[in-house]
Amino acid sequence: MSEEIHLQTFGDLVRYGYNLAGWCRPCGRHEDIDLTKLPADRGYVSARFRCKTCGGLVGVTLSQIATSGDNSAYHAALDKWRKPQ
Template sequence: MTTDGPINLHTFGDLQRYGYRLTIHCPTCRDYRDLDLTKIRPDRPHIGARFKCGACGGPGSATLSQISTGNSAHLPALERWRGTGR
């Protein structure tokens, strides 16, 4: 998806739309899992959301990253969201 203006990364739907993923890390059992964004209501805000480990039930922390597309196309959404993109 290409946009000419600023984008918003406020909801789980925004993350999915612009090619991002959330990886949840559990410090208790040291498990890492990618969150399936298609199973979360797309209008739900991800900022301030709490995550629970699927393996042990402990609290999880989230890391936002771009999904690799397998080609040379760069996904500039985070840079544009920060105001550093073109």
């Protein structure tokens, strides 16, 4: 049986291997959001992001990070967050 998880904060997303990708409708910019640079205890559901290029409001999508392939740099950052401090 699978363990139930609760995704409420940016830290939870990192801990359980999720990714947020942002896209800007006005200018079409698309980029992954670096969750390790955001406050771990901040809720992500109501978070708002602005485009670095045009300042437009950014929409986000939530997805699980691929567990295969060469994602070593990102997985190293995830490991840092997963370790108890």
